[in-house]
Amino acid sequence: MTSETPRSEPVSAVGEFGLIERLARRLRPPDQDVVxxxxxxxxxVRLGRGxxxxxxxxxxxxxxxxxxxRVDPFALGRRCAAVNLSDIAAMGGRPTHFLVSLGLPPETPVAFVERLYEGLAQEAARFGADVVGGNVSRSPVLFIDLTLLGEAGDQVLRRSGARPGDRVLVTGRLGASAAGLAVLAQPGLEASEDDRARVLEAHLTPTPRLLEAGAIVATGGATAMLDVSDGLAQDLGHLCDESGVGVRVWAGSLPVDEATRRVARAAGRDPLEWAVGGGEDYELLFTARPEAVEALIAAVGRAAGTPVSVIGEILPAERGRWLVLPDGREVALGVRGWSHF
Amino acid sequence: MTSETPRSEPVSAVGEFGLIERLARRLRPPDQDVVxxxxxxxxxVRLGRGxxxxxxxxxxxxxxxxxxxRVDPFALGRRCAAVNLSDIAAMGGRPTHFLVSLGLPPETPVAFVERLYEGLAQEAARFGADVVGGNVSRSPVLFIDLTLLGEAGDQVLRRSGARPGDRVLVTGRLGASAAGLAVLAQPGLEASEDDRARVLEAHLTPTPRLLEAGAIVATGGATAMLDVSDGLAQDLGHLCDESGVGVRVWAGSLPVDEATRRVARAAGRDPLEWAVGGGEDYELLFTARPEAVEALIAAVGRAAGTPVSVIGEILPAERGRWLVLPDGREVALGVRGWSHF
Structure with missing residues (x-):
């Protein structure tokens, strides 16, 4: 922005992932201990043997x-913690320590920050993590930036391990967070108290799938994993990009619960659109050899009581990325996830 | 801020450190591995033996x-890295890996972010650290939040180890960053190009004292350490609070360079005020037994060529906190450092 800065397009024109790619190119290769x-x-980062x-x-x-x-600060604190806990789950790790960086407008009530911290600390403690440091700064806009450290043993589940023939699996339910967002955006929406509570909880205080991740890693049967934060379509895109593969997803097999379906009907929306394109479900999306599927489903059920759905199959890259609609038509699986810009 | 949030005073009324204290009270005791x-x-955090x-x-x-x-994005990137590197230096550690969290208004030029990243990566590489991850998000205001990981051996230098009779030492020069800020705030200030460049560099791209910290730790002679970020008075206050001690600082021994003195004269300010109350010098402030002082000064000189000044002595807590002015009067050392709210 000074006179030396070359004029260039704004970040909104290249998008979140375009920007990250351009920034990553500016870095030297990381140290040898960076896995x-x-x-x-x-x-x-490798710490030592295993x-x-x-x-x-x-x-x-x-x-x-x-x-x-409008936000409840306690729920906001829980959510901030959960979003980071979900990222550690997605690698198959165990969360350990949070650093909390807060940007606060000077007029922010102290009680708001205290409740936020309580929510954060409670959600951290629920999964065995604590807060070891942080930083507060004045800022014109409130932000909460969390760093979470974690540990893993020998097996770290990356996005890049999927191979043609693998099945695609997902924990829990998809689209409920998008339904919760719709309820927040349209307070007059016709929905029962129960449905409203269910989808709002999914949106406001998602449960990080750490128990499930632990069980998945323990079986040794998964080949790749990430969490559904940007939306199924976009996150599957990341997995296919990193693994160098294609995919076919069966829309009829996507787990969408009744509350989400009813809220979608009331909002005049297709629940499939929320399940495929809505983000922030924080479910685990993973791949496995077909012969490992049964044991994975059983292990997650035993460890956490959470359902696991088989929603598709990995293809060679040249076969493309497809969504099989309930009526049998195949449509290209586009990036309809949530983009930050 | 919702109806459940109790009304309370704003964070500006309790200040940065008051707020941190209140938030820390809301946390359960950290895990056993947290030192x-x-x-x-x-x-x-303890990783294993030593x-x-x-x-x-x-x-x-x-x-x-x-x-x-108005900022040069490359210099801003260097500065952001340096501020965090200085915190690792202050513990006597070795920096390893950065995580970079950026909040960006959509209209931010991509070239600005790229230059910022280049500055950050260059400063990191200079001290053997790399960038291993991060996050970009849309934000109404630009912010750069860095997390830096590091390693240390057996000896970690805390703020709490100072004992009565210890000497107080500081690396480099004090007040130059405040002088740089004055030059930025008053572009018409009468100062030579050389003086201007010297104090602007101290303010915009401070050098983290990692080489110096390594030498200090290696001697084994220091008892407590932190970096001068909030200002000498305030940072000495932190050290006294954590160590449970008092202090006497000799104003005549504070290292203030000629460029800073000349800029202060042009601005009609007392350079001592900048040296005691100005922040962001990112020098190392540490304590040591008198018999270890000579070896410490020599070790830092050999390792980095940086001068070290003996600026005071640690007293029992009940003796208070004092600044001995050049004319021999003793004044209470108040908190005149930089507060975030």
Missing amino acids: VGIGDDAAV RHLLATCDVQVAGVHFLAN | VGIGDDAAV RHLLATCDVQVAGVHFLAN
Whole structure:
């Protein structure tokens, strides 16, 4: 922006992932101890024999990710923690320590920040993590930027391990977070108290799938994993990009619960659109050899009681990326996930 | 801010450190492997025999820490890295890996972000660190939040180790960063090109004292350490609080260079005020037994060529905190450092 800065297009024109790619090109290759750098859910650094350090960060900004004057600070704290915990789950790791960086307008009530911290600390404690440091700064806009460290043993699940013939699996339910967002955006929406509570919880305080991830890693049967944050279509795109493969997803097999279907009907929307394109479900999306599927489903059920659905299959890259609609038509699986710009 | 949030005073009324204290009270005690939690320059986690993981974070916000339309993005990137590197130096550690969280208004030029990243990566590489991950998000205000990981051996230098009779030492020069800020704030200030360049460099691209920290740790003679970020008075206050001691500082011994003195004269200010109350010098402030002083000064000189000044002595807590002025009067050493709210 000074006179030396070359004029260039704005970041909104290249998008979140275009920008990350351009920035990553400016970095020297990471040190030898870095097993996974930019481009996965968390960085992975070798600590010693069979031991890895994980690190991830994620920020929530007022006016972008939440409305400061309408959000419950305790729930916001829980959500901020959960989003980062989900990234550690996605690598098959165990969360350990949070650093909390807060940007606060000077007029922010102290009680708001205290409740936010309580929510954050409670969600961290639920999964065995604590807060070891951080930073507060004045800022014109409220933001909460968390860094979460974690540990993993020998097996770290990356996005790049999927191979043709693998099945595609997902934990829990898809689209409920998008339904919750619709309920927030349209307070007059016709929906029962129960449905409303169910989808709002999915949106506001998602449960990070750490128990499930632990069970998935323990079976040794998964080949790749990430969490559904940008939306199924976009996150599957990341997995296909990193693994160098194609995919076929069966729309009829996508797990969409009844509450989400009813809210979609009331909003005049197709629940499939939310399941494929809606983001922030924070479910685990993973791949496995067909012969490992049954044991994976059983292990997750035993460990956490969470359903696992088989929703598609990995293809060679040249076969493309497809969504098989309930009526049998195949449509190209486009990037309809949530983009930050 | 919702109806459940109790009304309370704003964060500006309790200040940065008051807020941190209140938030820390809301946390459960950290895990056993946490050697240092909230309240030092970096968190310290035990990794195994004689091996510690360090973690710190620091954010720079447009309009608070810099002006986005006037700053050189490359220098800003260097500075952001340096501020975090200085925190690892202050613990006596070795920096390893950065995570970079960017909040970007959609209209930010891509070239600005690229230059910022280049500056950051260059400063990181200079001290053997790399960038392993991060996050970009849309934000109404530009911010750069960095987390830096590091390693330390057996010896971690905390703020809490100072004992009565110890000497107080500081690397390099004080007040130059405040002088640089004055030059930025008053472009018409009468100062030579050389003086201007010297103090602007101190303010815009401070050098993290990692070489010096390595030498200090290696001697084994230091008892406590932190970096001068909030200002000498305030940072000495932190050291006294954490160590449970008092202090006497000799104003005549504070290292203030000629460029800073000349800029202060032109601005009609007392350079001592900048040396005591100005922040962001990013020098190392440490304590040592008198018999270790000579070896420490020699070790830092050999390792980095940086001067070290003996600027005071540690007293029992009940003797208070004093500044001995050049004319021999003793004045109470107040908190005149830089507060974030």
